Amino acid sequence: MKSKFLPKIFLLIYIILITIIIIIFFQYRKTKQDILLLQQVQIKKINVSKKFYQHIYQNFPIFEDWLNTQKTNQLRKFLYPYHIKIAKSLDLHLIKNTKDIDKNYLFIDNPEIRKYYFFYNVKKEFRYFYKDFIPVLILIGERFNQKINFSTYPVNVKLAISSVLRPENYQNQLKQLNRNAIENSTHSYGISLDIFYDEFFIDFSFLCNELNPPLQKHCIKEINHFGYILGGNLRRQLQSILGETLLELQNENKIYVILEKNQRIFHITPIP
16 A cells, blocks of 8 residues: 555655745746836936936025015015905804814815825824815915926925814814914814925836836835935925915915914915
8 A cells, every 4th residue: 555655645745846846936036027127116216316306406496595585575475364364255164173074175185185295294184175275275286396397207296284274172282382373273264274395205106107016015115215305305496496386376366375484384375
């Protein structure tokens, strides 16, 4: 009996070993191909980022050089009373807590907004904005990227929203922590947003588009980390582009802007 089954056992072991070797070989080849693809993305990322950096660095001034007295006055021409008048003109009520959020407000954490913005320390339950003002929010992001005018590659620069809706109970908490927080804020009417101008994100995710889903996920994670770093390196030039964009839109009677240097933000309220 032993001699009869031994050849079958050896054959089975041989087949298993060959199968394992084949699996290891193909896995190795796939891993090697994946590494090569990622290396190609890295090389392209370096080339694209270098061109983008040179484009921004050579064509736009730093914020400190751009922001003269005249522009500072323009960016502080329409102070808070103008903003609160808009809330009154729209007959909006103060939002006391998140339960008061009604159909007048839309959740803006979606792909349409994410194309131009990311949220900087804004809790998910506060990511709401007055629905009729959302086109202006998109317009700011569009105009900002149009001014950058980098047509060589589909690079998109995103702005940091640091505050949108602030219900009254949350605003009261802020007042205890931040002496700059005011009563009856237009944030509590859901019509204003703050853009934190010390943070920018440069989106290179298009470089990962041709990879398979698991590899693409790894690629985007690494690319995103790089996007924040490059945005930080170019922030002084990007600040001047943002300031110019907001001044232009204010002159077109589309928004009111307040430059708040202490908090490093632009406080923006669209005009109906």
